[in-house]
Amino acid sequence: MFSKTCEYAIRSVIIICQHSKEGNKTNVKEISKLAEVPEQYIAKILQTLTKAQIVGSIKGPGGGFFIDPSKEKIKLIEVVKAIDGESLFTACGLGLKECSEKNPCPLHTNFKTIRNNIKKMLADTTIEDLSDKLSESLFKRK
Numbered sequence: 001m002f003s004k005t006c007e008y009a010i011r012s013v014i015i016i017c018q019h020s021k022e023g024n025k026t027n028v029k030e031i032s033k034l035a036e037v038p039e040q041y042i043a044k045i046l047q048t049l050t051k052a053q054i055v056g057s058i059k060g061p062g063g064g065f066f067i068d069p070s071k072e073k074i075k076l077i078e079v080v081k082a083i084d085g086e087s088l089f090t091a092c093g094l095g096l097k098e099c100s101e102k103n104p105c106p107l108h109t110n111f112k113t114i115r116n117n118i119k120k121m122l123a124d125t126t127i128e129d130l131s132d133k134l135s136e137s138l139f140k141r142k
Contacts, residue, residue: 001118006083009045010130011035013079016055017067017131025064045083052082054127067127076130077122089119 002010015034019026028046032039046065049055054074056066080088092099093111101108 001088002080003084005041005045006080008035008037008042009049009079009083010076011037012042012045013049013054013067013127014130014134016065017072017127020067020069020072021131025058025062025066027064031065048082049079052078054079054082072128072131073126075123076125076127077119079127080122089115 012031012035015031016026028039028043031037031046032042035042037045046055046057050057050065054067054071056068056071058064058066092105093107093114094105096105099105099108
């Protein structure tokens, strides 16, 4: 459903949120290790998330990535849009360019319902929700 990059972005945001709730910043190396994703890949993802103002970043000693408490209420849909764009919510289930309301593919009606349900779930879920509900042991510091 999500691209691998988007999955990694969601993992990263959860890790950063958990650290931020403890009053800590975290760095690329630690996020990479906890998310089990190569550092260079995470670094690019974090650049995108920072540019989209989902996470914050401070350079230098004592710096790192963090989520401002006011950003914890950001909806998961914003992370998905920042990484994968809007296509998840508009694309044809069969990947057909010609599929539309006027010219529907055989999956159009059913897939439209699924897409709308996914969009609603993402729009109703905050970063904080995921961070609070996800067992910290999944991203336990090693």
